[in-house]
Amino acid sequence: MDQLRALKVFIRVIDEGSFAAAARALDQAPAVVTRLVAELEEHLGARLIHRTTRRLALTEVGEAYLERARRIVGELEEAAELATSSTTEPRGHLRVLAPPSVAVHQLAKHLPRFHKTYPLVTLELHSPGPVNAVDEGYDITIITARAPLDGDFVARRLARSEVILCAAPEYLSARGRPEHPRDLAAHDALLPPILGLQRGIEFHRGSFGDDEPGGETFTLVPRRPLLATSHIDTNYAAALHGLGVAGLPSFLIEDALLEHALERVLPEWRLYSFTIWAAMPTRKYLPARTRVFLDFLLEIFGGEDRDPWLAAAGCETWPHAPPCAAD
Helix, strand or coil: CCCHHHHHHHHHHHHHCHHHHHHHCCCCHHHHHHHHHHHHHHHCCCCCCCCCCCEEECCCCHHHHHHHHHHHHHHHHHHHHHHHCCCCCEEEEEEEEEEEHHHHHHHHHHHHHHHHHCCCCEEEEEECCCCCCCCCCCCCCEECCCEEEECEEEEEEEEEEEEEEEEEEEEEHHHHHCCCCHHHHCEEEEHHHHCCCCCCCCECCCCCCCCCCCCCEECCCCCCCCCECCCCCHHHHHHHHHCCEEEECCCCCHHHHHCCCEEEECCCCEEEEEEEEEECCCCCCCCCCHHHHHHHHHHHHHHCCCCHHHHHHHHCCCCCCCCCCCC
16 A cells, blocks of 8 residues: 555545545546555554445544554655755746635736746635634635634734725715715615624724824714625615715725726724734745745735825824725
8 A cells, every 4th residue: 555645535535525535636536545545554454434325424543543643644745845955946836825816816816926926836726715813724724804813723814804884986975985984874785794784883083003193083883884795795786876985904905996986085094903914834844835825825915014095095083184985
């Protein structure tokens, strides 16, 4: 039995969630994948996976074995990368986990340039939903978080993104441009349902950092929103088409602000912001393909504790900031 091959197949079965999916990802016959895992279990004298008609589940032994198997395979790949990185350009397969909104509105438009620069690196991008923790099954995990990260991993800040109010210029021309958060009571709101009708939305003006003096705070309890959806792109599309005022992260609406398809509402007031991180499992050596992709992310996002998208659109939150209005 080729134990290293069996280890890689076992890890892929768990990552993909089924033998059939792993076979497709590895371009192997399903029978071969099943046989390799069975031979590995026979070699170890222990069952690693509970097999049912609906799903796979790791046994207690399987969970412990998976952790060590990942480490072994990772270190072998790192050793191979170390031996060849000085004489070859970055190559190989890179697995990235990212929130759907980051993948769609940021990564996708920059990937052609990355591919042109590093044509031998292939990318597998997973975006199943919100990401708030590192997944060791991926080379890089992109996390959005309001609180500082904590854990046994390496993380680099990519940027800070502020959630701002925005609406289509046509909507604001017809309904008026709010000058204070209390004016929003007369507007149609597009809100996620988790916000609730009784929970107030806090607005802050006049202070930005922890070292600055406090400013004005206003709490608005919204009436029932015209549209309540947890699907952020639906809120985005509705705002673009003039349905009402939406609260959206700056990285998502960057193009709309630059093209004046959306206008910032109440530019002197802040809601909240979060940090976008690129995180990796702790490793002694970073493969060249992972290193160049991380460097690429830092290049396109800036790597600073600031919002590059609002800065580019001229919409940064400061007292007396000019609105991002249509020309």
